[in-house]
Amino acid sequence: MGYDYGSDRVSSLPTGLRMWPSKRYAEMHLRSLQNPEGFWAEEARKLDWYKTWDHILDWKPPYARWFVGGRLNACHQCVDRHVKTWRRSKVAIYWEGEAGETRVLSYSTLFREVNRFASVLKQLGVRKGDRIALYLPMVPELPIFMLACARIGAIHTVIFSGFSAQAIADRVNDTQARIIITADGGYRRGNIVALKEITDEAAKLCPSVEKVIVIKRTGEPVPMAAGRDWWLSSLLDKSEMLVKPEAVESTHPLYVLYTSGTTGKPKGVVHGTGGYLVFNHSVYEWAFNIREESVYWCTADVGWVTGHSSIVYAPLSHGAAIVLYEGAPDYPTVDRWWDIIEKYGVTIFYTSPTAVRMFMRYGEEWPLKHDLSSLELLGSVGEPINPEAWQWYYKHIGGERCPIVDTWWQTETGGIMLSPAPGIEPILLKPGSVTFPLPGVDATVVDAEGNENPPGQRGFLIIRKPWPGMLLDIYGAPELYRESYWSRFPGSYYTGDFAMRDEDGYFWLLGRTDEVLKVAGHRIGTVELEDAVVSHPAVAEAAVASKPDAVKGESIVFFVTLKAGVSPSSSLKKEIVELPRRVIGAIATPDEVYFVQSLPKTRSGKIMRRVLKAVASGQSVGDLTTLEDEASVEDVKKAYQSLRKVSDTSKGN
């Protein structure tokens, strides 16, 4: 299989973080790759099926369909199943509002609510396969509506509540959603985010939208369009108490979630039901050792895949309690998160390296004020974690007691792919390494020709076998699906990430290979950003690059050429900075804008992004070691020098 699990080396290592031989993991991983179907069938039996599958895997590259012929329901899996056990009276959701209000929902309360919400959707004529857009703050109604959609076989598409009207409209139009569910507002740093007004602006651009359901959160007056807009409370008045879960096919789409790629348009990643649930149920057991008595807090927004899998579907499928926090991490004081951990007795805490770095800056005196002894395990996700942040997290949050699971995955993979697996067997952790692929994941690192790289050599991370959490497709764009993931290394899934394995076989993630940025863990396409800036009438061309940032990992730097006769000014700079915010959302705000005479391009007209990146980061051409540079070294040098000159003189925002 070409795997070196490094167990001999690992068990001979003396360090304080040591774990334990990885024999059990190695045995399990090997078995899963030798007989993936048998392995996953065994895992799938841990869930409830109305009808078992006829066959486990239907692999017609590039499409994998899992548990074909099987029928199940995601809402049943996450709710009904628990209500039949002692868990009916145990906590499902601890919710904390930004201003300090709390709501605690038991599994039986959750059961009642998902039924009523599902009935509301039915009243409005929603049927299996219909798409429903959710544009909501972090309130319990968000997971409840997701589960209510799943209950009746409707497909939810959650839109992050920080996105702009245009971003909502793009997503709603792509899925042709009939209903948008939103709120009268959301809270952020004590301010109200006008979600309903933004929804109204978006709905003007969305002919498919028939109804808008509005949840009362702030109580502020909002415009309501007669016949189109409905308060949730008025619909709930007429709801039924029980709605039978729809026994959907294993391959029935559970949701569509948009993510950035290399094109100007976000891609609608489609996830199925059976494979997605089986995969997530298993990987949360392996990576997080999650149990029904866990109090699990993933700090992501439900609007990202992390929120879908790590807040909703995986922990609830295990009957764990989740923490849902509405507001800003450091509001009103910078120990808000540590306060929440103490208050609810969080046992598993999962966050991003950006957040860890931010809290590291505030200082360890803040977590020290709190009793964090309930914590058993810490997780990290979204971007590489630098060893310094790792150590701080380990020491000051985990009290040198809790393993850190650095989990690598993507919107497309549906669930965690590479990560330590303390739920199987603890191993020695190396700060900054995601360690090994989880069982069932056949990951490796290859060169540009697809040959496996020797240890220590950077290459492309690929997955050689389908896994149950794998995306079903890109919504309405099968060519894009094939092209994005399956054309670069035929037969293997292309992740778009650089990686390396070390002498012990550990995997290290080394950033994106493509035109996708990771800003504060958020995935943003360079083309989307550039399209937004080029829409300015004074701009001729725009190219984006990223620059290392001590907290956010990467920050956004723009190089802009102006149309003839337009001269650079600080007001123009401000307008340019504002555009990505308006078109995409605040997460896309550029940090720096440079006006330049021309952009460095290859002979075929492709922008040499690496040159821009080097200039933005203040590196020399010598650092431009790349795997696939189209331009000659001379071209790169020339472009670098011309850009360097101009950017030096136009700096100083």
Ligand code: WT7
């Ligand atoms: C990209 C996927 C799925 C979780 C949230 C992000 C980067 C993710 C790690 C990690 C290094 C990581 C990769 C990946 N990434 N986790 N542990 N170490 N890089 O989902 O928005 O789809 O982004 O995030 O570059 O391709 P996403």
